Amino acid sequence: MISKYRVIRAVKATLIHIFLLTVTITCLFPLFWMARSALMSNKTIFTDKSLIPAEIHFDNFVKAWTQGQFGMYSLNSLIYTFSVVIGIVVISSLAAYAFSRLEFPGKNFFFYMFVMAMMIPLPGSFVPLTVLMTKLGFINSSYPFVRQLGYVLCMINVGLSLSILLLKTFFDKMPPDLEDAARIDGCSKLGIWRHVALPLARPAIAVIVIFNALNVWNEYILAMLLLNDIPNHPTIMPIQRGLMVFQGTYLADYPLLMAGLTIAAVPIILVYLLMQKHIIKGLSSGAVVG
Amino acid sequence: MKGKLLLVIGFCALATIIWSCQSCGPAVPPNKNMITVWHWMTDRHDAFNELAKRYQAETGVEVVFELYAPSDVYSQKIIAAAQAHILPDIFGILDKKAVFATFIESGFIANLTEEFQKDEAAWEKSLFPKALSANRFEEGNVYNIKPGIYGVPIDVTNIQMLYNKKLLEKAGVVRAPQTFDEFLAATEALNRVGVSGLVSGWGELWMADCFASNYAFNIMGEDKVMNTFRGKVPYTDPEWIEVFRIFDILRQKGALVEGIVTKANKYAEQDFALGRAAFAFNGSWCVNVYHEMNPDLEYGIILPPKYNTSLPMRIWGGAGSSFVVNSASEKQDKAVAFLKWLSAKEQQAYLSQETLNLPANRYALTDIPAVLSEFARAMDATTHPTIWPLNEEPLVIEAFDKGIQSIIIGEKTPEQVAQDVQNVKEREMAKKQKRK
Numbered sequence: 151m152i153s154k155y156r157v158i159r160a161v162k163a164t165l166i167h168i169f170l171l172t173v174t175i176t177c178l179f180p181l182f183w184m185a186r187s188a189l190m191s192n193k194t195i196f197t198d199k200s201l202i203p204a205e206i207h208f209d210n211f212v213k214a215w216t217q218g219q220f221g222m223y224s225l226n227s228l229i230y231t232f233s234v235v236i237g238i239v240v241i242s243s244l245a246a247y248a249f250s251r252l253e254f255p256g257k258n259f260f261f262y263m264f265v266m267a268m269m270i271p272l273p274g275s276f277v278p279l280t281v282l283m284t285k286l287g288f289i290n291s292s293y294p295f296v297r298q299l300g301y302v303l304c305m306i307n308v309g310l311s312l313s314i315l316l317l318k319t320f321f322d323k324m325p326p327d328l329e330d331a332a333r334i335d336g337c338s339k340l341g342i343w344r345h346v347a348l349p350l351a352r353p354a355i356a357v358i359v360i361f362n363a364l365n366v367w368n369e370y371i372l373a374m375l376l377l378n379d380i381p382n383h384p385t386i387m388p389i390q391r392g393l394m395v396f397q398g399t400y401l402a403d404y405p406l407l408m409a410g411l412t413i414a415a416v417p418i419i420l421v422y423l424l425m426q427k428h429i430i431k432g433l434s435s436g437a438v439v440g
Numbered sequence: 441m442k443g444k445l446l447l448v449i450g451f452c453a454l455a456t457i458i459w460s461c462q463s464c465g466p467a468v469p470p471n472k473n474m475i476t477v478w479h480w481m482t483d484r485h486d487a488f489n490e491l492a493k494r495y496q497a498e499t500g501v502e503v504v505f506e507l508y509a510p511s512d513v514y515s516q517k518i519i520a521a522a523q524a525h526i527l528p529d530i531f532g533i534l535d536k537k538a539v540f541a542t543f544i545e546s547g548f549i550a551n552l553t554e555e556f557q558k559d560e561a562a563w564e565k566s567l568f569p570k571a572l573s574a575n576r577f578e579e580g581n582v583y584n585i586k587p588g589i590y591g592v593p594i595d596v597t598n599i600q601m602l603y604n605k606k607l608l609e610k611a612g613v614v615r616a617p618q619t620f621d622e623f624l625a626a627t628e629a630l631n632r633v634g635v636s637g638l639v640s641g642w643g644e645l646w647m648a649d650c651f652a653s654n655y656a657f658n659i660m661g662e663d664k665v666m667n668t669f670r671g672k673v674p675y676t677d678p679e680w681i682e683v684f685r686i687f688d689i690l691r692q693k694g695a696l697v698e699g700i701v702t703k704a705n706k707y708a709e710q711d712f713a714l715g716r717a718a719f720a721f722n723g724s725w726c727v728n729v730y731h732e733m734n735p736d737l738e739y740g741i742i743l744p745p746k747y748n749t750s751l752p753m754r755i756w757g758g759a760g761s762s763f764v765v766n767s768a769s770e771k772q773d774k775a776v777a778f779l780k781w782l783s784a785k786e787q788q789a790y791l792s793q794e795t796l797n798l799p800a801n802r803y804a805l806t807d808i809p810a811v812l813s814e815f816a817r818a819m820d821a822t823t824h825p826t827i828w829p830l831n832e833e834p835l836v837i838e839a840f841d842k843g844i845q846s847i848i849i850g851e852k853t854p855e856q857v858a859q860d861v862q863n864v865k866e867r868e869m870a871k872k873q874k875r876k
Contacts, residue, residue, distance in 0.1 A: 196710050280520035374513045375520055381504040394509045398483030400725040401732055
C-alpha cells in the first residue's frame with residue numbers, strides 16, 4: 151500500500167513540475183514564436199496561425215543579414231559590449247572594493263551619489279549628456295574611434311551604479327582574515343583586490359557581466375543620440391540599428407524583423423549559456439564568501 | 441570552461457584591436473560640398489539615397505541622409521542636438537506646432553519665405569497649400585512667430601474611407617456609398633452575407649476623434665465647431681448630440697467590427713487587408729501597408745459618407761513629413777537648393793512611386809499610382825487641428841474621445857456623453873478664467 155506521505159510528496163512534486171513547466175513554456179514560447187515567424191512570408195504571417203508554418207522561408211535570415219547589414223552592426227555591438235563590460239567590471243570592482251574596505255573622507259557621500267545615480271531615468275540625462283559629450287569633442291570628432299569611445303564611456307557610466315552596489319555588498323561580507331593573510335604575504339592594496347577580492351567575487355562579476363552585456367547589446371536610444379555615422383566610412387552603429395531597417399514609419403516587415411531579432415538574440419543567449427553556472431551561483435550564494 | 445571563456449575573451453580582444461585599427465584611420469576632413477540630412481523615415485531611406493546619388497550627379501553636391509528611427513527617438517535626438525548646437529543642415533520637427541515655434545524662436549530654423557516667393561512664388565505654387573499650412577505661420581499667430589514659411593513638405597497625407605470592391609460586390613452593393621444612409625444600407629447588406637462593415641484603429645483615440653471631427657464639420661460647419669472650442673456653443677447642442685448619435689447608430693446597426701474601440705490601427709489594417717471588413721477609415725499611408733500585406737487587394741477610396749448633404753465633408757490631412765533648414769548652417773544655400781530639387785515634380789513622383797506616399801507637389805499627381813491619385817483628389821477637402829485657429833483643451837478632448845468609446849460599447853447614450861463633455865468643458869473654462 152502506498153503511504154500517505156508518498157502520495158503527498160508525489161502530488162507536491164507534480165504541482166511543482168507543472169508550475170515550473172508553465173514558467174518554462176511562458177519564457178520559451180515568445181522565443182519560439184519569434185523563430186517561427188522568422189520563417190514565414192509577409193502574407194502568411196497574418197493568416198497562418200499554425201505552430202509550424204506551412205511554407206518555410208529560410209532565406210529570410212539571409213535577407214535580414216544582408217539588408218540589415220548585420221555583419222558590421224554585429225561586430226560593432228560585439229566590440230561595444232566587450233569594451234563596456236570590461237570597463238564596468240574593472241572600474242566597479244575597484245570602486246566597490248574601495249567603498250567597502252578603504253577609509254577615506256566623503257566615502258559614504260560618494261557611495262550614495264553613485265546609488266542615487268540609479269534613480270535618474272535615462273531620458274532625463276539625454277540633453278545634458280549630449281551637450282557634455284559635444285563639449286568634450288566626442289560627438290562630432292573627425293575620428294570615428296573617438297565618437298565610439300564617447301559612447302563606450304557613457305555606457306560604462308550607465309552600468310556603474312548597480313555594479314558598484316552589487317560588488318560592495320559582496321565585498322562587505324568578505325572575511326577580514328583573508329585580507330590580513332594576503333597583507334602578511336606582502337600584498338599591496340591593489341594586490342589584495344587583484345588576488346583575493348576579485349577571484350572571490352567571481353559569481354557577482356558573472357552577474358554583472360551578463361546584466362551589462364544584455365544592457366549594451368540591446369541598447370539603442372543612447373546610441374542613436376550619441377553616435378553619428380561619418381559619411382563614406384563604415385557605420386559605427388550597433389546591431390539594434392539594423393533591426394530598425396525593417397520597421398517602417400507605418401509598416402513593419404515582420405518576417406525579416408523576426409529573423410533579425412533571432413540573429414541578434416543568438417550571441418546574448420550564448421553568453422548566458424556560457425556563464426550560466428556562475429550566474430546561478432552569484433544569485434544564490436551571495437551570502438557565502440571566502 | 442575556463443579555456444572556453446579565455447577563447448571568447450581572446451577573440452573579442454582581437455576583434456577590438458582590428459576594429460580600432462580600422463576606426464583609428466585618418467581624420468575625415470570636413471567636406472564643404474556636402475550637406476547632411478537627419479530623417480526618421482525608414483521606409484523612404486533607400487529612395488532618399490537614390491535621389492541623393494542623382495543630385496550629386498547633377499550638381500556635384502553630396503547629400504548624406506542619416507536615418508534615426510523610430511520617430512520618438514528621432515525627436516529626442518533633435519532636441520538634444522539643438523541644445524548642443526550640432527543640428528545638421530536639414531532636419532525635421534515631428535512635434536506639435538508649439539515645439540516647431542520654439543525651434544524658430546530659438547533661431548534653429550531658417551525662414552524660407554523669400555525662397556518660396558522667388559520667381560513669382562513658383563516654388564510655393566507647386567506645392568499643395570494644405571501641405572504648406574503646417575509649415576506656415578500666419579500674421580498674428582498665437583506663437584508670436586514672424587509670419588512666413590519655415591519648412592518644406594515632402595509628402596502629404598489624408599484620412600478617408602476605403603471599401604473592398606469584391607466584398608461590396610459579394611453583398612450586392614453596386615456603388616460605393618455617398619451618403620450616411622447609403623453607407624448603413626451597405627453595411628446591412630454586408631452583414632447579411634456575413635461580412636463586417638467598418639474597421640478602424642479606434643483603440644488609438646485620435647482616429648475616433650478624427651472621424652467624429654469629420655462629421656462635426658459636416659453637420660454644423662467649421663464656424664460652429666470653433667465656437668464650441670471658444671465656449672460659445674455647448675456640447676449639449678442638438679448638433680453635437682447628432683455627432684455622438686452617429687456612433688450610436690453605427691453600433692445599433694452592427695456597422696462596426698467587433699472590438700473596434702480597443703483596436704490599434706495596425707490590427708485594423710490587417711482586418712481590411714485580409715478581407716475581414718469591407719470598409720476602413722484610414723490614412724493615405726495605408727496604400728503602402730495594404731500593398732505589403734496583400735498586393736491583390738482591390739479597393740477604392742471615398743470621402744466618409746455625408747450625414748448632412750447640404751454641407752461639405754471635411755477630412756483630416758495636410759503635410760505628412762516636412763524638412764526644415766538649420767539657420768546656423770554654413771551651407772544654407774545648398775540645403776535650400778536641395779530641398780527645392782527634392783520637392784520638384786520628378787523627384788516627388790519618384791518618391792511617390794517608390795514609397796507609395798502622396799507627393800507634396802501637385803504637378804506630380806499625373807505620374808503616381810492610381811490609388812494614390814484617388815487619395816490626392818480630396819486634398820482640397822482637408823483640414824487639420826494644427827492649422828485651426830484654436831484647439832480644444834486636452835482634457836475635453838479626452839472626455840470627448842472616451843465618451844465615443846462609451847457609446848460604441850453601449851455604456852452611455854449620446855445625450856449623457858454630451859453632458860459629460862460639457863461638464864469637463866465648463867470646468868476647464870472656469871480654470872482658465874481663474875488663471876487669467
